[in-house]
Amino acid sequence: MSEVILRIENLxxxxxxxxxxxxLNLEVTEGEVxxxxxxxxxxxxxxxxxxxxxxxxxxxxxxxxxxxxxxxRNGSLQNVGALIEEAAFYKNLTARRNxxxxxxxxxxxxxxxxxxxxxxxxxxxxxxxVKTYSHGMKQRLGIAQALLHNPKLMILDEPTSGxxxxxxxxxxxxxxxMSDDGITVFxxxxxxxxxxxxxxxxxIINEGRLVVSGKVKDLLKQTDLFTTEIQAQPIEExxxxxxxxxxxxxxxxxxxxxKVSVSKDDLPNLTTVxxxxxxxxxxxxxxxxxxxxFLSLTVRDDG
Amino acid sequence: xxxxxxxxxxxxxxxxxxxFIGFIVIGILMPLILWGFxxxxxxxxxxxxxQLQENxxxxxxxxxxxxxxxxxxxxxxxxxxxxxxxxxGDIVAGEGSAGTFRIYLTRPVSRGKILLSKxxxxxxxxxxxxxxxxxxxxxxxxxxxxxxxLIVFHKGILILPSEIAWMRFALSFIFSIxxxxxxxxxxxxxxxxxxxxxxPIIGAMAVIFxxxxxxxxxxxxxxxxxxxxxxxxxxxxxxAFYDPIxxxxxxxxxxxxxxxxxxxxxxxxxxxxxxxxxx
Ligand SMILES: Nc1ncnc2c1ncn2[C@@H]1O[C@H](COP(=O)(O)OP(=O)(O)OP(=O)(O)O)[C@@H](O)[C@H]1O
Ligand SMILES: [Mg+2]
Numbered sequence: 405m406s407e408v409i410l411r412i413e414n415l416x417x418x419x420x421x422x423x424x425x426x427x428l429n430l431e432v433t434e435g436e437v438x439x440x441x442x443x444x445x446x447x448x449x450x451x452x453x454x455x456x457x458x459x460x461x462x463x464x465x466x467x468x469x470x471x472x473x474x475x476x477r478n479g480s481l482q483n484v485g486a487l488i489e490e491a492a493f494y495k496n497l498t499a500r501r502n503x504x505x506x507x508x509x510x511x512x513x514x515x516x517x518x519x520x521x522x523x524x525x526x527x528x529x530x531x532x533x534v535k536t537y538s539h540g541m542k543q544r545l546g547i548a549q550a551l552l553h554n555p556k557l558m559i560l561d562e563p564t565s566g567x568x569x570x571x572x573x574x575x576x577x578x579x580x581x582m583s584d585d586g587i588t589v590f591x592x593x594x595x596x597x598x599x600x601x602x603x604x605x606x607x608i609i610n611e612g613r614l615v616v617s618g619k620v621k622d623l624l625k626q627t628d629l630f631t632t633e634i635q636a637q638p639i640e641e642x643x644x645x646x647x648x649x650x651x652x653x654x655x656x657x658x659x660x661x662x663k664v665s666v667s668k669d670d671l672p673n674l675t676t677v678x679x680x681x682x683x684x685x686x687x688x689x690x691x692x693x694x695x696x697x698f699l700s701l702t703v704r705d706d707g
Numbered sequence: 708x709x710x711x712x713x714x715x716x717x718x719x720x721x722x723x724x725x726x727f728i729g730f731i732v733i734g735i736l737m738p739l740i741l742w743g744f745x746x747x748x749x750x751x752x753x754x755x756x757x758q759l760q761e762n763x764x765x766x767x768x769x770x771x772x773x774x775x776x777x778x779x780x781x782x783x784x785x786x787x788x789x790x791x792x793x794x795x796g797d798i799v800a801g802e803g804s805a806g807t808f809r810i811y812l813t814r815p816v817s818r819g820k821i822l823l824s825k826x827x828x829x830x831x832x833x834x835x836x837x838x839x840x841x842x843x844x845x846x847x848x849x850x851x852x853x854x855x856x857l858i859v860f861h862k863g864i865l866i867l868p869s870e871i872a873w874m875r876f877a878l879s880f881i882f883s884i885x886x887x888x889x890x891x892x893x894x895x896x897x898x899x900x901x902x903x904x905x906x907p908i909i910g911a912m913a914v915i916f917x918x919x920x921x922x923x924x925x926x927x928x929x930x931x932x933x934x935x936x937x938x939x940x941x942x943x944x945x946x947a948f949y950d951p952i953x954x955x956x957x958x959x960x961x962x963x964x965x966x967x968x969x970x971x972x973x974x975x976x977x978x979x980x981x982x983x984x985x986x
Contacts, residue, residue: 456813458984478815486813492806496722505718508711509814549810 407434409557409588414464415454417612424450426612427464432557432590432605437583439599439606439620440592447612448592449489452561455590456486468557485555487563491546495535499526499545502534503552511553520548524578540571547578558582559590564598576602600624631655631663632671633689634678642683649677709827712820716828720794723801729790729836737779737843741851744775771855772848773872777948779844784883784944788890788915789908791836795829795894796907799979803902808984822979826895826972833891837884845876859948867948879947882957886941889964890915892971899979902986937967 410432417425425447432438442448453459455466457473466473471480493502503517512520521527524544529537537545543563550558560579564572579602583589593599599606600620607617616623636642643662646652651670655663666674671690678685720726799822802808812818857872859865867875893914897907918938921929933939940960946953 453809453984456809458809458812460981460983478817481813481815484813486810488809488813490806492809494719494722494807495805496724497718501718501722505715506810506814508715509811509816510708510711511814546810553814 408432409434409469410438410455410590411467412451412455412464413467415451415461415466416463417450417454417459417461424612425454425461428609428612428614430607430614430617432588434588435583435586436605437579437589437591437603439603440590440609441594441596441599441606442592442609443594446594446609448594448609449561450612451609452486452488452559452590452592455559456481456484456488458488483553483556484559485550485553485557486559486561487543487546487550488559488561490566491542491549493534493542493545496533498531498533499537499548500530502545503549506549506552516552516554520551523551524548539566540568543567543571543575547575551582555587557588557590559592561592562594563591564593564595572598631665633661633663633687634674634685635661635687635689636678637684637686641681642678645678645681645683646674649674709820709824712816712824713827713831716798716825717831719802720798720828720832723794723797725793725797726832728793729787730839732790733836733840733843736783737840737847740779741772741775741844741848744770744848745852769855769858770852771857772845772850772852773854773857773869773876775848775852776844776876777857777859779848780879780883780944784942785919787837787840787883787887789912791833791887791891792894792908792911794832795891796898796911797904798825798829798895799898800901800907801898801904803984803986804904806986808986812984818980818982819976822899822976826892826975829891829895830888833887834884837880837887840883841876841880845880857948861945861949865948865950867950875947878952879944882944882947885961885964886944889937889941889968889971892968892975896971896975896978899975899982937964940964 408431410430412428412430415425415428416423428447428451440448440451450459454461455468455473457477461474465475466480468480469483473480493499494505497505499521500517503512503520504514506512507514507517518527518530521530524547526541526545526548529541534542534545543566547560547563550560563579564575567575576598579589579591589602591599591602603620605618606620606623608615608623634642639657639660639662643654643657646654646662646664652664652666652674655665657663664674668690671688675685675688802811812821854869854872856869857867857875859867890911894907894911897910901907915938918936921936922933922939940963943957943960943964946957
């Protein structure tokens with residue numbers, strides 16, 4: 405269960421002169437749900453297109469199931485399913501026809517078409533043209549396409565983007581059941597909580613470079629990765645109090661709140677100190693968004 | 708395997724409205740034109756043929772389905788390329804713009820095979836459209852207006868007896884298909900280069916119009932560069948009606964057109980195999 409099935413090695417790609425993926429190294433182990441996290445424009449989709457040989461790397465390579473993508477493209481992609489960004493279809497054809505086209509391409513069988521339509525609950529609409537589908541239905545059909553040939557590695561690029569909470573929940577459950585069926589999932593997202601909920605391992609990239617990778621549990625414990633937001637009055641006093649504490653680091657100060665990096669264990673101490681100094685703490689929002697995390701990275705770089 | 712890929716492309720073609728425009732245009736226009744011949748004929752041709760009938764013995768009606776087809780071919784053949792580019796221009800670029808390549812090209816089938824299947828589907832479509840044109844002009848015309856000797860104008864007046872005329876039409880339509888495959892290849896090449904369905908059509912039509920101008924306008928400068936344009940060689944379909952058939956000339960033209968087509972396709976495959984799929 406611990407075989408590396410996807411290895412990204414020194415992958416680099418530039419558009420014009422800008423490096424979009426920069427010497428990226430990653431390993432995905434069989435059976436895990438791997439979160440690929442990064443803010444908008446970090447290079448997630450570009451990396452995924454490189455993995456699937458939709459675009460050619462400037463240097464580096466990707467090894468899937470022991471085969472290098474640039475040299476043995478067909479062999480390496482045999483057992484890979486993918487949904488890249490928004491799902492796209494031949495809109496004037498029915499869902500079933502769209503799937504048949506992929507079957508003709510050499511993946512899956514006609515019987516499997518009904519199975520995957522059943523899985524994504526589109527069997528009742530199978531013979532409607534895709535142009536009559538809602539966004540959520542299209543995303544589900546995209547997942548059906550990816551499941552058609554029983555892949556062992558599933559690559560999903562922000563599969564929940566644009567979905568309502570119900571749709572998001574449904575996709576999350578689909579990911580869970582894929583994982584239960586033994587499919588390794590590579591899930592890209594710009595939402596920390598999404599990765600937190602679905603993934604066992606994750607890597608964070610920013611500006612095409614790997615920032616950190618490891619077990620989700622371990623990374624979330626790592627205090628300096630994520631910021632805690634403190635809403636308190638008066639804010640200036642709170643800032644000066646926090647400045648004197650060596651277990652807290654201020655990341656950013658705004659009009660109503662301070663974002664700090666502090667370990668979970670030290671958080672109670674922080675609130676105690678603030679309250680003792682007569683500061684009114686109205687809210688503490690732990691581990692806020694990924695955007696804050698990247699903000700903290702840049703702050704750190706400056707300091 | 709290849710047949711299944713081609714079938715895929717034909718399914719995709721059949722799912723687009725623009726694929727039917729050519730058939731609809733020909734299907735409506737042709738009966739109208741034939742009807743026009745039937746009721747009125749052509750003033751110019753009637754005057755000429757009336758004179759002819761005084762001097763020659765022409766079997767059957769001069770104003771028959773053969774003549775109608777011949778005239779229609781002469782007038783419409785510059786417009787047919789447009790109908791073909793509607794499909795040829797879209798076949799690769801359309802998938803780029805719809806984003807469907809990002810799933811279609813992640814399956815373990817090489818890009819070369821995918822492109823070959825698209826090319827074959829384009830050729831099948833092109834041949835089908837010309838065959839439909841033949842049925843609607845020659846087929847419908849000979850049923851409706853009857854057959855007889857064909858009078859053509861090439862270095863004077865030429866009368867082709869109806870038994871020979873059939874042969875000549877068959878040959879001419881075969882040449883037409885060949886010529887339209889060259890046009891389709893040109894547009895196909897443009898289609899591999901961009902991600903929108905309109906650009907390749909404009910590109911191919913621009914090349915054809917400029918090329919035809921160079922090939923046909925009697926200007927000294929144009930005459931110098933004329934041999935290098937493939938458009939100079941694409942009216943071989945007309946030569947099927949010459950007497951005797953100028954096989955040497957036709958052979959030379961076909962050779963040059965084949966070389967051009969190989970060039971268009973070489974570029975297409977080179978571009979497509981290197982193309983970054985970013986849509
Ligand atoms: N075709 C292109 N030409 C030039 N630059 C591009 C192209 N596609 C992407 N980029 C740039 O590459 C960078 C990475 O883009 P990419 O789509 O991989 O990011 P992403 O992590 O998927 O972001 P998002 O979360 O918004 O989907 C961006 O800065 C983007 O502007
Ligand atoms: Mg993206």
